Amino acid sequence: MSAPTQPGPMSIPAPRTPQRNSQRSNLELYSWLFMRISGIVLIFLVLGHLLIMNVLDGGVQRINFAFVAGRWSSPFWQTWDLLMLWLAMIHGTNGMRTIINDYAERDQTRFWLKMLLYVASGFTVLLGTLVIFTFDPNIG
Amino acid sequence: MASTPVGTLYRGGEGMWTWVLHRITGVSVFFFLLVHVLDTALVRVSPESYDLVIASYKTPIVNLLEVGLVGAVLYHALNGLRIILIDFWARGPRYQRQMTWAIATVWIVLMVPGTFFMLKHTFEAMFGSAA
Numbered sequence: 001m002s003a004p005t006q007p008g009p010m011s012i013p014a015p016r017t018p019q020r021n022s023q024r025s026n027l028e029l030y031s032w033l034f035m036r037i038s039g040i041v042l043i044f045l046v047l048g049h050l051l052i053m054n055v056l057d058g059g060v061q062r063i064n065f066a067f068v069a070g071r072w073s074s075p076f077w078q079t080w081d082l083l084m085l086w087l088a089m090i091h092g093t094n095g096m097r098t099i100i101n102d103y104a105e106r107d108q109t110r111f112w113l114k115m116l117l118y119v120a121s122g123f124t125v126l127l128g129t130l131v132i133f134t135f136d137p138n139i140g
Numbered sequence: 141m142a143s144t145p146v147g148t149l150y151r152g153g154e155g156m157w158t159w160v161l162h163r164i165t166g167v168s169v170f171f172f173l174l175v176h177v178l179d180t181a182l183v184r185v186s187p188e189s190y191d192l193v194i195a196s197y198k199t200p201i202v203n204l205l206e207v208g209l210v211g212a213v214l215y216h217a218l219n220g221l222r223i224i225l226i227d228f229w230a231r232g233p234r235y236q237r238q239m240t241w242a243i244a245t246v247w248i249v250l251m252v253p254g255t256f257f258m259l260k261h262t263f264e265a266m267f268g269s270a271a
Contacts, residue, residue, distance in 0.1 A: 036227070039220045047217060050210050054258050060197050060206060061261045065187035068180075085177065092170035099163060120174065128177040131184050140186040 031094055038087045045084040069137035078132055085128045093121040154240040162219050165212040172209055203262045207255050214250060218243035 054060055071077045096117050104110040182190040196202055222239045226232040232239075 036220075036224050039217075039224065043217045043221070046213060050213060054206055054210060055254055056257070058261065059258055060194075060203065063194055063197070065183060065190045068183050068190070088173055092166070092173055095166045096170055099167065124174050124177045127181050131177075131181045135183060139184070140188065 035091060035094060038091045042084070042087055042091060045080060046088065049080075049084060069135075072132070072135050073137065082129065082132050085132070086125060089121055089125045089128075093117060154237050158219050158222070158240055162216060162223075165216040168212050169209070169216060198261075200262045200266060203259060207258050210254060210258065211247075211251055214247055214254075215243075218246055 053063065072081075097114060100110055100113045100117065104113050179193045180190075182193055197206070222236070222243055225239060226236050
């Protein structure tokens with residue numbers, strides 16, 4: 001009987017062969033879990049926001065600068081809006097990242113679309129946070 | 141039309157279409173969110189500029205788009221709950237089809253009165269108060 005031959009370059013590794021590139025991370029697991037946890041929190045924050053702003057007590061027709069000033073005089077609504085901004089933006093950005101990974105096939109395209117996404121999201125989160133923290137009811 | 145493949149959870153059935161709708165509503169809401177943070181940021185410019193842009197939210201056409209936005213968010217929320225139940229509830233995958241019809245029912249039950257209150261002012265402004 002002849003000795004087992006060395007596997008050729010195109011062969012499939014034997015089962016239980018240790019991974020050569022062992023830089024595995026749990027990032028995708030955490031991202032999957034984050035979508036579910038943030039999703040549950042966002043159901044309350046966003047549906048509550050839409051109910052107050054669009055449905056109850058005249059809905060969107062009663063919204064103006066004074067209405068915003070009244071709400072943001074309360075730390076409760078400031079915290080609500082800040083948490084909603086951050087969770088919704090990270091949840092949405094992560095969803096867009098998944099969609100780009102699914103449909104953009106070229107490495108370069110995928111990379112630049114994601115860079116554009118992260119820049120747009122980062123800018124929006126920072127702008128929104130700045131607006132909530134520096135809001136001045138006596139402006140203008 | 142080709143017959144629906146059997147034995148798969150997703151292709152051609154409720155599972156696939158809820159997934160397609162989840163993506164479409166998710167992307168739509170994300171782009172609206174970017175715009176909405178920008179328009180709200182106008183409170184930092186002046187009350188006049190904020191009130192000006194909010195006035196466009198009160199016009200009949202944008203008012204109708206808001207119903208679409210609320211419908212998209214509500215669908216995404218309900219289907220998200222369905223996805224969580226499929227992932228974490230042992231019997232979730234077996235009942236995914238029933239859960240699809242359950243969320244469709246809840247969606248309609250909430251959207252009918254929601255649409256009424258959202259469009260009430262627009263209808264009154266366009267056709268006069270019925271009462």
